Amino acid sequence: MFNRTRYRLALLFSFVFFVLLNALGATLYFTTEKRLYSQTDRVLENEMRAFEGAVTRQPRRDFLFRPVRLMIFLHWDTEGKLLLQVPRENMDEKLPPLLRDAGVEGKIVDVNADSTYYRLLTRDLPGGRLQIAYNLEPERNVLNDLLVVIAAGSLASLLIAVLAGLFLANRALVPIRKAWEQQQQFVSDASHELRTPLSVLQIHLERLFRHPDRTIEQESEKIAVMIDETRRMSKLVGDLLMLARSQTHELKLNESSIELRELVVKAAKGFEELCEMRQIRLEAQVHDSAILIGDPDYLHQLLVILLDNAWKYTREGSISLQAGTDGSLAVLRIEDTGIGISSEDLPYIFDRFYRADKVRGRSDGGSGLGLSIAKWIVEAHNGVIRAESMEGVGTAIEVRLPLERHARPASGRYRIQ
Numbered sequence: 001m002f003n004r005t006r007y008r009l010a011l012l013f014s015f016v017f018f019v020l021l022n023a024l025g026a027t028l029y030f031t032t033e034k035r036l037y038s039q040t041d042r043v044l045e046n047e048m049r050a051f052e053g054a055v056t057r058q059p060r061r062d063f064l065f066r067p068v069r070l071m072i073f074l075h076w077d078t079e080g081k082l083l084l085q086v087p088r089e090n091m092d093e094k095l096p097p098l099l100r101d102a103g104v105e106g107k108i109v110d111v112n113a114d115s116t117y118y119r120l121l122t123r124d125l126p127g128g129r130l131q132i133a134y135n136l137e138p139e140r141n142v143l144n145d146l147l148v149v150i151a152a153g154s155l156a157s158l159l160i161a162v163l164a165g166l167f168l169a170n171r172a173l174v175p176i177r178k179a180w181e182q183q184q185q186f187v188s189d190a191s192h193e194l195r196t197p198l199s200v201l202q203i204h205l206e207r208l209f210r211h212p213d214r215t216i217e218q219e220s221e222k223i224a225v226m227i228d229e230t231r232r233m234s235k236l237v238g239d240l241l242m243l244a245r246s247q248t249h250e251l252k253l254n255e256s257s258i259e260l261r262e263l264v265v266k267a268a269k270g271f272e273e274l275c276e277m278r279q280i281r282l283e284a285q286v287h288d289s290a291i292l293i294g295d296p297d298y299l300h301q302l303l304v305i306l307l308d309n310a311w312k313y314t315r316e317g318s319i320s321l322q323a324g325t326d327g328s329l330a331v332l333r334i335e336d337t338g339i340g341i342s343s344e345d346l347p348y349i350f351d352r353f354y355r356a357d358k359v360r361g362r363s364d365g366g367s368g369l370g371l372s373i374a375k376w377i378v379e380a381h382n383g384v385i386r387a388e389s390m391e392g393v394g395t396a397i398e399v400r401l402p403l404e405r406h407a408r409p410a411s412g413r414y415r416i417q
Contacts, residue, residue, distance in 0.1 A: 005176075006169045014165030021157035025150040032146060036139045037119070041108055044121040047071065047132050052123060055084075055130060070135040072118075076100055077128040103131050110136075194236065197229035239369040243352065243376065253295040253380060257404060260330055261286045263296070264323045267303035271319075274311055280319060287324035291404040294381045299401075302377045305370045306334045306397055313395070314338035329383075330403050335396040341389035349387060350375040 051073055074096055075084035082096055095113055102111045103122030111118045111133070117140060118133040204222040208214075216223065268284035275282040292299070303321075310319045317337030324331050341349060352372045378385040381401050389395040 006173055009169035009172055010162070010165040012165070013168045014161040017161035017164050018157055021161065022154050025153055029143070029146055029150055033143055036142065040119050040134055040136070040139065044108060044119060044132050044134055048121055048123055048130065051130055051132060052125070055125070070138070072099070072133040074099060074131040074133070075128060076131070083128065099131055099133050100129070103129065194233060197233040200229045201226050236369070239373060243369065243372060253298065255293055255295055258292045258294055258296050258299060260288075260290045260292060260323055263292070263299055263303065264321060264332075267300055267307060268321055270304065271307050271311060275319065278311075278315070280311070280314055280317065282319050282321075284321040285323070287322070290325050290330050292330055292401055293404045294401065298377045298380070302374050302399070303332070305374045306399075309370060310334055310336035310338065310395070317394070325403065326400070328403050329400045332399040332401070333396060335394060337394040340391040340393050340395055341387070342391050346387060346389055350385070
C-alpha cells in the first residue's frame, strides 16, 4: 500500500516540479523576448521622428543622415517610387518593394525576407511614405541561444523533478507511516485488552447456562466476577474514547481558577483509606498556595492517575505528594517507595498500553492507558511531565503547570496527613 502511495506521490511531485521549472523557463524566454522587442520598438520610434524631421526640412536634397547599424531607411513618394534608400550598398533589390507592401501606417510589424526577420515601422506623410526596418538577427540569435539553454534545462529538470518527487514522497510518507503504525498498534493493543474481559464474561455466562437450576446466591461469585470485568471493560472503552477524541481535538477544557491547595487536598483525601488498608504512609504537603488556570475535573483526574499508580506498585513504605511553585509554574511531585521502573522501560511509560513486565500487569487492573491520559492532560494545560525511577527504590513523577497570569503565590506551608 505504501509503495503504491509513494509512487503516486512521487509522480505528482515530479509533475508539479517539472511544470514549475518549465513554466519558469518559458516565463524567462517570453520576458526576454518582450524586453528585446520593446527596446527595438523604442529605437524605431526615436529614429522615425528624426527621419521624419530630416525629410520634412530637406525634401529635395540628398539625405545626409547616417543610420545605426542593422537599420534600413526608405522614403517613397505617393506613387510608390523609391526616393531615398539608406544604406544603398549590399542590399537585395527585392527587399525595398517587399517592405513597402508589408508596411502598415503607424504600426510595427514583423517581416520575413528570405529567412531574415525585420521589425518594420511605417509612417505616411502628405508627400509620401517613410519606413524604417530593423534587422532582428542579433535579438533572434540571443533568443535562439536562450531557447537552447532552456531546452537543455528542461531535460535536466525532468531528472531533478523525479529525484525531488521521490525525496518529497518519502518525506511525506514518514508521518503517514508513523500514524498508520500507531493506529495498527492501537487497534491491536485495544483488541488484546478487550479480549480478556470478553473471554471471562463468555466463560462465566456459559457456566451459568450449564446450571440453570441454581439460584443467584449460589452463582453470586461468578456474577461478581462478571460485574468486575464489565466495569473494567467499560473503563477501558472510556479511556480509549477519551484518547481518540483528544487526538481529534474534540475534547475541550472547561477552564477556571483552581486553588492549588484545594486540588491537592481533594486528591489526597480519596487515597487515605486505601493507603491505611496497606499500611502505607501517605503524606501531602503544599509549600505555597497558588492559583492555576485549568479544567478542575481533568486536573483532579491527573492526580488520581498518578496517585493510583503509586499506590498500585507500592507494597510498603510511603507515598509523598508535594506541591509548590517555581517562578511562574506550579510544581507537583508524587514520589513512592514502590518497585520502581527499569531504565530500559522508563522512556516508554507514557506510551499507550505500555506495561513493563515488573511494573504493569493485568493483575493490577491496569490497561496501560493511565499515564498516556495523564500526559495528554498535562500537555493540554501547556505543562510538562517527567518521571524518575530506580528499580527496587521507587518512582517520582513531576508535573509543571503554568500559574494564573498576574497571580502571586502566597507564602506558607500546609501539611495534609
